[in-house]
Amino acid sequence: MNERRQPPLRRVTLTRNNPERLENERRESPRFRVSASVRFLRAATDGPKVIDGDALKVSLIGMRVVLNQPIHKNEQLLVATTGLIATPCC
Secondary structure, three states: OOOOOOOOOOOOOOOOOOHHHHHHHHHHOOEEEEEOOHHHHHHHOOOOEEEEOOOOEEEEEOOEEEEOOOOOHHHHHHHHHOOOEEEEOO
């Protein structure tokens, strides 16, 4: 079995002077469905909340997480430790 390897993780820095890059990254990001407590999700609907990890940055928008960079399976566990359970969707 010859699996395609994912690119290595990289930090993504988004700046105001480059809005096109932000839009491109959003459009190309994989989507994950997120399970968390209703109270937490309601608090997050007044605007995107950013959760920072060492090699992971996600924005919580309603019931979805938009990833700003590729992740591997072990990084999904990192999301789960923040109280969120992310599963691939769409």
